[in-house]
Amino acid sequence: MTPRTALGALHIGALMFGLTGVFGKLAAASPAIIVFGRAAFAVIALAFFARFASNTGWQKLEAVDWRRLLLSGLLLAGHWVSFFIAVKVAGVAIATLGFASFPAFTVILEGLIFRERIRANEILLVTLVSVGLVLVTPDFDLASEATSGLLWAVGSGLLFALLSLTNRASSGRIPAVQAALCQNVVVALCLLPMAAPGLSEVRAIDWLWIGLLGVFCTGVAHSLFVASLAVIKARTAAVVFALEPVYGITVAWLLFGENPTLRMLIGGALIIIAIVVSSSLSGGSSKKSMTAEAASH
Numbered sequence: 001m002t003p004r005t006a007l008g009a010l011h012i013g014a015l016m017f018g019l020t021g022v023f024g025k026l027a028a029a030s031p032a033i034i035v036f037g038r039a040a041f042a043v044i045a046l047a048f049f050a051r052f053a054s055n056t057g058w059q060k061l062e063a064v065d066w067r068r069l070l071l072s073g074l075l076l077a078g079h080w081v082s083f084f085i086a087v088k089v090a091g092v093a094i095a096t097l098g099f100a101s102f103p104a105f106t107v108i109l110e111g112l113i114f115r116e117r118i119r120a121n122e123i124l125l126v127t128l129v130s131v132g133l134v135l136v137t138p139d140f141d142l143a144s145e146a147t148s149g150l151l152w153a154v155g156s157g158l159l160f161a162l163l164s165l166t167n168r169a170s171s172g173r174i175p176a177v178q179a180a181l182c183q184n185v186v187v188a189l190c191l192l193p194m195a196a197p198g199l200s201e202v203r204a205i206d207w208l209w210i211g212l213l214g215v216f217c218t219g220v221a222h223s224l225f226v227a228s229l230a231v232i233k234a235r236t237a238a239v240v241f242a243l244e245p246v247y248g249i250t251v252a253w254l255l256f257g258e259n260p261t262l263r264m265l266i267g268g269a270l271i272i273i274a275i276v277v278s279s280s281l282s283g284g285s286s287k288k289s290m291t292a293e294a295a296s297h
Helices: 003-018 020-026 031-052 063-090 092-099 102-113 120-136 145-170 176-201 204-228 234-241 244-256 262-280 287-295
Strands: none
Touching (some): 003 234, 031 176, 063 145, 063 176, 092 244, 092 262, 120 262
C-alpha cells in the first residue's frame, strides 16, 4: 500500500465510521438488536480479515488479557447501546457530536487514574468541548428529545474514553484485530438475551442496514485503519479520524434533512477542533493507540 492509497483508505474508513449513526437510524429496530447484529456481523468480517488479509499472528492470551477483553467488551456494549439510543432519540447530528466529546473525558480520566497533572493545553481541550456541547444543545430542557439524546451521546463518549484507556493498556500485547474480534464476541453474547425476543420481528431491509453497519462500519473500517497505519503517520491518521463527525452529519443532512443550525455548526466545529488538538497534545497519538481506538469504535 502506497502513502496515497493508504490516505484514501483512511478517509474511506473515517467515512464508514461516520455512517454508523446513519445506518443505526435507518434500521427500524431497538438499540439492543442493532448492537447485537452489528457485533455478530463484525465478528464474521474481522475473522475473514484475520484469516485472509492480515499477516499478524495471534497472541496467546493470559488470564489478565481475558479480564481486560471482558471489561472492554462490556464497555463497548454500553458505548454502542447508548450511542444508538441517542441516534433514535435526537438524530444523527446531535448523537455524533455528543459522542465526539470523548477526548475531553480521556484527558480528565487520564489525570484522575494516572494522577498526571492536567496541562494548560488540555484545559483548553476540555473547554472547547464543553462550549461546543453547550452550543450543540438547542435548549436545556431535560424533557426535550434533543437534550436527553445529547446526554445519552455524552454518556457514550464517556464509555468510549474508558474503553480507549482499557484498550491502550493492553494494545502492546494483543494485536488490534484479535482484540476487536474478542470484544465483539463479548458484545454479541451480552446483548443476545435482550435482543433474542425481537429477532424474528426484524425486517429483511433492517437486517441489511445492520449487516452493513457490522461489516463496513466495524470490520472493514477497522481493517482499513490497521492496514493504512503501516505507512501513514499516526498524527495524519488522527486528523483524518477527526473528520468522522463531518462525514456523518453531512450524510444525515442529505438523507434525513437534519439541517444543522448555525449554532450547532459552530459547536460542532469547536468539538472537531478539540479532537485535532487532543491528537497533538503529546506530539500525535501512537499507532498502537490509534488502532486501539479504531478497534473500539
